[in-house]
Amino acid sequence: MAWTLAKLAAHVNGRVLGDGSAQIDSVATLADATDSQISFLTNKQYKPYLATTNAAAVIIATEEECPSNLLIVDNPHAAYAKIAQALYPVEKPAPGIHPTATVHESCTIHETVQISANVVIEENVVIGAGVSVGANCFIGKNSQIGQDTLIYPLVSLYHSTLIGERCIIHSNSVIGADGFGFAFDNGVWLKIPQVGRAVIGNDVEIGACTTIDRGAIGDTIIGDGVKLDNQIQIAHNVQLGDQSVIAAQSGIAGSTKIGKYFMIGGHTAVSGHLEITDNVVVTGKSTVTKSIKEPGSYSSTIPVEPSNKWRRYVGRFKRLESLSKRVAKCEETLKDKD
Amino acid sequence: MAWTLAKLAAHVNGRVLGDGSAQIDSVATLADATDSQISFLTNKQYKPYLATTNAAAVIIATEEECPSNLLIVDNPHAAYAKIAQALYPVEKPAPGIHPTATVHESCTIHETVQISANVVIEENVVIGAGVSVGANCFIGKNSQIGQDTLIYPLVSLYHSTLIGERCIIHSNSVIGADGFGFAFDNGVWLKIPQVGRAVIGNDVEIGACTTIDRGAIGDTIIGDGVKLDNQIQIAHNVQLGDQSVIAAQSGIAGSTKIGKYFMIGGHTAVSGHLEITDNVVVTGKSTVTKSIKEPGSYSSTIPVEPSNKWRRYVGRFKRLESLSKRVAKCEETLKDKD
C-alpha cells in the first residue's frame, strides 16, 4: 500500500524538500531504489550514491545535493525504522489452534492467539491476546507469554518460563534450559538442579539459535527492550539491564549483573559473577573478566595482519620479558656510566 | 516435600550445628532464603550475606557466625547438589508413545519409555528403559539410546548415533550431523562422505544448540561423565576424555584427542589433529593450536581495557619490532662505548 511522501513526513515529524505528493510503496538502498521507493542516508560510506539515486525520496539529516525529494529529519535512522514499519505492517496472526497442535486442556489461551501446526504446549500455560506461536514450537508447563508476542517456528521454552509483551523470538532459540551447574565429588560431576526460571521483559527480541538458561537458584532476568542477536548465550542467573543490545555469538557467563544500555559487539565474552554498570560498550571479540564501574567503551579486539607479519608479532610478544630485561640492563649500564 | 535438616545432613554425611528438626522444602541464595529454605556458601564473594540470611540452614565447610542453623560438610558444593537433587526429584517420564508420534515398526522401545508428541523415529532404533524423548525430536535410523536418558524437545539425532545411559540432551542440539569434510578439485569442493558415527558415553549432559558431528571415518567419541554447555561444537573424530567439562560457545576441531578431566572456559577454540593429555585446563577465550603434553592451566585470554588505552596498546604491539631494533641499537652503542 502506497503512502504519499507528505503523509510519511507527517508520520515522522519530518520536512519535505520537493514533491510531497510522490507515491511511495517500499524501501530500497540508494543504489537500487526506483521512483516509487524511499531510501535513507545514515552511513557516510554510502554518501556517493546520493548524487545518482533514482529514489522517490531520501531520508536525511541535512539538505544535500540529490536528484530525489528529500525528507529531512533529526534522526534519519529512527525515521527510516518508522517509515519501513508503516510500509511493511506486521501481519496480524490468524486466531485459532491448528488441529495438529497438542495443547493441554489446563492452559489459558486467549481467543485471539494463533497456535500453528504441531505446536506442543504442556499444562497450565497462559498465553495473552494477539500472540502467535510458530510451527513445531514447544512450550513447557507453567510458562506465560505476554500479549502480542511473536514466536517463530521451532522455539523451545522450558517449563515456568516467563515471556513479556510484544517480544519476538526467532527460530530454534531455547529459553529456560538448565544452567551449567555441577559440583565435583570424588572424581565425578554431580548435577546441581537448576530451580530458577528464565524471565524475559517486554519488547525483547531474541535471535535465532540463541540460548537463555534458567536460573540455578533465583531467576535469569532479561530487561525490557533488550535486543539479542543470533547464537547468543546467556547463562544462569545473569541479569541484563533494559535496552541492552548484544551482537551475534557473544556470551555472558553465570550470575553477572549488567546495567542498562549495555552494548557489545559480536563474539565477545563476559565472565561470570561480575557487575557492570549502565552505559558500557564493549567492542567485538573482546573479553571482559572484571567488573566495570565506569561507563564508557572497552576493548580487547585484535585486528588481523598478514599471517607472516603476525607470526613475527606474536614471537616478539612472547619475548617481551627478555626485551624488558635488555632495556633494564641498558639503563643500568648508562647509570654506571654517569 | 519437606525434609528435616537432620535427615538432609544424614543424606550428605554432614554435621548439624543448631536445630536438626528444622523443616526444609526448597533452596535459595543466602540473600533470598526464607525460614523453610536451605542455602550454601561456596564462593567467598557471597560471605557478607552470611550475617543477615534468613535461611533455615546454610551448608558450609567451617563454622562461621551466622543466625541460621549450619550444615557442616567437607564439600559444600557437592552437598548442595545432593540436597537440591533430594528436594527437587526429577519427574519419572510417563510411559507411552504419544499418538502424534511417528515411530517405525522395526524399533525396539522399552515399555517404560516416554515418546512425546510429534517425535519422529526411523527404523531399527533401540531405546532403553526409562528414557524420555521430548516433543518434536527426530531420531535417525539405527540409533540407540541407553536407559534413563532424558532428551528435551527439538533435538536431532542423525542415523546410527549411540547415546549412553543417564544422559541429558537439551533442546535444539544436533548429534551426528556430517562433519565438515571437503576435498578441493579443479576449483570446486567435493563432499567427503562422513561414514563414522557419534558415540556418546554414560552420564553425559549436552547443552542447548550444541553440535557433535559424526566421524568422517571411525567415530566421534564423547567419554563418560562429560558435561557440555550450550552452543558447543565438537567436530568429526574428536575424542573427548571422561569427566571433561566445557563451557559455552567453545569448539574442538576435527580429530583432536583429549584426555580425562579436560576443563575449558567459554569461547575457547582447540585446533584439529592435536593430542591433549589428562587434567588440562584452558581459560576462557583462549586458542589451543598445539598439542599439550603437560597437565596444568593454559591461557591466551586478553582482558579488556578502556578502548582509547587499548588502541594505544595495539599500536605499541604492532611496533614491537621497531622497539626491539631500537633496543639492539642502544646495546650496540653502549658496547661501542666500552
Next chain:
Amino acid sequence: MAWTLAKLAAHVNGRVLGDGSAQIDSVATLADATDSQISFLTNKQYKPYLATTNAAAVIIATEEECPSNLLIVDNPHAAYAKIAQALYPVEKPAPGIHPTATVHESCTIHETVQISANVVIEENVVIGAGVSVGANCFIGKNSQIGQDTLIYPLVSLYHSTLIGERCIIHSNSVIGADGFGFAFDNGVWLKIPQVGRAVIGNDVEIGACTTIDRGAIGDTIIGDGVKLDNQIQIAHNVQLGDQSVIAAQSGIAGSTKIGKYFMIGGHTAVSGHLEITDNVVVTGKSTVTKSIKEPGSYSSTIPVEPSNKWRRYVGRFKRLESLSKRVAKCEETLKDKD
C-alpha cells in the same frame, strides 16, 4: 556393494600398483582398515601407519613402501572423496508427502519430492525434483527450493527464502530470520523491518545450528559451492563469494561483501560493511575489522601458554608504553653522551 580396485582406479583416473582385482566395500583409516577396505594418505602426520596398514589399498600421491596395493593419483584427497561417494551412495528420497505434514494447497511440489513427518509448508512454496525435506522442518511462504536439495530435520526457512540446487542443509539451522537492525530513538530501540531475502546458491552445504539472516533491504547472498560449518552466523546483506569455506562458530557481520574462495578458520569474526577480495584466507580465532584488498593469509590468532607465563606476558603487554618511554630515554641519554 563392493567395487574392484581397478574399477575404482578408473573412476578417479588413477593407476594401480598391485592387484586391481581386489574387492573393496568400504573406507577406513590406515590404522583401522581391513582387507576389504580402502584408505588414503594426505596428512604427513599419519605416514607412519603406512608400513603396517592392513588396507586392501591406499590412495596416495607417490609410490611408497606399503604392504597394501596402492592407488596412485595426483590429488589423493579428491580421489578419496570420489571413491567414498561411490562406495556410500546417497539414498534417493522416497517420494511422497507424509500424512502428518501440513502443506498449503497453493504449493508447487514436484512428484519426486519427499516431505517427511510433521513438516509445515506455508503458501506458494515451490520445491524442485528430488528434494528431501526432513522431519519437523518449517518452510515459510513464497520460498523456493532447487532440485536435489537435501534438508535435514528441524530446519527453519523463513518466508521468501531461495535455496539453490543440490544444497545440503543440516538440522536446526535457520535461514532467512530477521537481521539485527534497530534504530535508537528517545531511549528505546525501534525495530527496522528486514524486507530483503536470504538467497542461497547451488551446491551449498550449511551446517547444523547455522544462521543466515535475510537482508534488511536487498538480499543476503551466498554464492555457489559455499561450505558453511556448524554454528556460523551470516548477518543481513552479507555477500559471500563462490566456493568460500568457513569453519565452525565464525561470524560475518552485516553488509560485508566477500569475494570467491574466502577461507576462514573456526571462531573468526569479520566486521560489517567491509569489502574482501578473492582468495583471502583468515586463520582461526582472528578478527577482521578492515577491508582486505590483497589476496593472501591473514591472522590475529594468539596461541595459549601456561597460564602463569601468560599472565606475565599480558602484564608486559600492558606496560609496553612505559617500556617504550624507557627506551626513548636510553636513546636520549646515549645521544647526550655523544
